[in-house]
Amino acid sequence: MKEEEIRGLVAGVKDGSLSRRSFMQRMAAVGIMAPIASQILAWNDVAMADATVKYKPTKAGGGGALKILLWQAPTLLNPHFAAGTKDQIACRVFYEPLAGWDKEGNLFPQLAAEIPSKANGGLSADGKTVTWKLKQGVKWHDGKPFTADDVVFNWEYAADPATAAYTTGSYKDIKVEKVDAHTIKVIFKEPTPFWADPFVGVVGMMVPKHLFAEYKGAKSREAPANLKPVGTGPYKFVEFKPGDILTGERNTDYHVKNQPQFDTIEAKGGGDAVSAARAVLQTGEYDYAWNLQVEDEVLKRMETGGRGKVVAVPAGDVEFITLNTTDPWTEVDGERSSAKTKHPTLSDPKVRAALNLLIDRDSIEKFIYGRGGIATASFVNEPKQFKSTKLKYEFSIDKANKILDEAGWKKGADGIREKDGKKLKYVFQTSINAPRQKTQAIIKQACQRAGIDLELKSVTASVFFSSDVANPDTYTKLYVDMEMYTQTQPQPDPERFLNQCVSWEIASKENKWLGRNVSRYTDPEADKAYKAAQTELDPAKRAALLIKVNEIFCEANVLLPIISRTVVGAAANNLTADISGWEVTTWNLAAWYRS
Known part of the structure; x- marks a missing residue:
């Protein structure tokens, strides 16, 4: 579609001759998905959607009571430290950002009075400033008023390197100014096409200045409110047992009229995805079960119980394997998998290429995921304009053997390949979860036929996805050769999602392993393309740059995508839950209701 055609359609929405829905449908017909279509409307002074579910x-x-099962139990309640999705979900029960993302990929105001646009003066023409107007009359759970001072403080808190926040990447390169008690201005160093990152979604949850001010920086882990949150959200904190249960009660002073409906909330952790599904679909003990990474055939059988239904929504999540190009078995300056080291064998690109050929993605999709996902070779899969058309996958044990033969990796008497005294023997870890263990087994079997030995390791999900700096089995430490998990794309635009492919985001002891680049792999061209994308205002050129970052890591066979996942949960038949594939499950918890 030509630029003048798009402008004509935008004009139709503005003058009322074309509905927003029709505009979205016309955009989708030419491959422009809802999130980007919404951004086109925003930049052309057309108001964003202000409602999600009815x-x-x-x-x-x-x-x-609303009862939710988070079978990967949360372990902390400070959103700035929440590297794992389970912890982000728990934090969102109490804390809110200025805006979130609805299921259509539209920005939805939460603590903001409105979404910034050129029409309301929120977006500057040069792409360097965004002005947010805050909702007035909002109170913290302890009765203190929420103001611009709190927003500015969250920037200072997250941007301080000594705080070692998971969210630091969204705040360290910006400046935030208080305009008045209920207005703040975000200032970018360069033109910034994707401005809806700071203060939005999972990285935007606000903590109160009056409770955290003395804990900014090196004392950040000492704050009592890290485990006893005081937020602005629909529920007030009652009790938290890390790794077990979280409870809250209705915020009677909540800032949205008639919300929430539920008087109490219980988020129960532990168990596994299958038992969580059964507790909603068959027994009806719980209202909602999160992240049902369960074989689809099992879910279909459970649905016959008649107590609940499977809820699946499109998302940008991807199940993938990270190959460690650093040495996980040698300690340097108090940490393993240091960026100062190289992996003895996985630093060989031929070995990585062979491993990629040994993943039977089609079988994993067909026999394990079903409605839960589609086989893919691309790390970014949604929205479609950001997905590489170049990346393809193939399953071929013969080709893997040929690559390894030509690279000089010879099979020994035990059938395991080796070269220069180094064997292709790896520890392959993931979280305890039936589909993941079955996926591991499929890959292990293929690797054996190519002379590669995999030792399978399974870690309790609450540990694997924990932000515990003392635990060696967390996924961000990557103290093994390879690991598999799902990476959640937290917003429709993949810029933040792809910062795990840049050199300045390497997870390390220095940043308490909260850096987003878990693989530790770097490429100057990826860094260059990513930086260019951050300031490129032309949508097509910017998409091409982000696609290049994705392709560099996938073609280097450091990130091995397996399944493009949908968000799958289970809800009681009488529950209406507002679930978005671009947000955490509890993003709009206040709007959940029982009919």
Whole structure:
């Protein structure tokens, strides 16, 4: 579609001759998906959507208890330290950002009074400033007012290197100014096409200045509120047992009229995905079960119980394997997998290429995931304009053997390949989860036929996805040769998602392993393309740059994508839950209701 055609359609939306839905459909027909279509409208002074699900209750409260199963149990409640999705979900029960992303990829105001646009003066023409107007009358759970001072403080808190925040990448290169008590301005160093990152979604949850001010920097882990949150959200904190249960009660002073309906909330951790699905679909003990990475055939059988339904929504999540190009078995300056080291064998690109050929993605999709995902060779899969059309996958044991033969890796008497005294023997870890263990087994079997020995390691999910700096089995430490998990794309634009492919985001002891680049692999061309994308205002050119970053890491066979996952959960038949594939499950928890 030509630029003038798009402008004509935008004009139609502005004058009312074309509905927003029709505009979205026309964009989708030419491959421009909803998130980007929404951004086109925003930049052309067309208001963003201000509603998600239709909320039917006419008063707050009276809904009884809402019971959610997070079978990967949360372990912390400070959103700035929440590297794992389970912890982000738990934090969002109490904390809110200025805006979130709805299921269509539209920005939805939460603590903001409105979404910035050129029309309302929120977006500057040069792409360097964004002005947010804050909702007035919002109170923290302890009764203190929420103001611009809190927003500015969250920037200072996250940007301070000594705080060692998971969110630091979104704040370290910006400046935030207070305009008045309910207005702040975000200032970017360069033109910034994707401005909806700071203060938005999982990285935007606000903590109160009056409780965290003395804990900014080196004392950040000492704050009592790290485990006893005081937020602005729909529920107030009652109790938290890390790795077990989280409870809250309705915020009677919540800033959205008639919300929330439920009087209490319980988020129960532990167990496994299958038992979580059963507790909703068959027994009805719980209202919602999160992240059902369960074989689809199992879910279909459970649905016949009649108590609940499977809820699947499109997302940018990807199940993949990271190959460690550093040495996980040698300690340097108090840490293993140091960026100062090289892996004895996985630093050989031929070995990585062979491993990529030994993943039977089609079988993994067909026999394990079903509705839960589609086989892929691309790390970025949604929205479609950011997906590489160049990356292809293939399963071929013969080709893998040929590559290894030509690279000089010879099979020994035990059938395991070796060269220069180094064997192709690896520890392959993931979290405890039936589909992941079955995927591991499929890959192990193929590797054996190519002379590669895999030792399979399974870690309890609450440990694997923990942010515990003392635990050696967390996924960000990568103290093994290779590991598999799902990476959640937290917003429709993949810029932040791809910062795990840049050199300045390497996970290390220095940043308490909260850096986003877990693989530790770097490429100057990827860094260059990523930096260029951050300031490129032309949508097509910017998409091409981000696709290049994706392709560099996938073609280097450092990130081995397996399945482009949908967000799959289970809900009671009488529960309406607002689930977005671009956000955490609890992103709009206040709007959940029982009919």
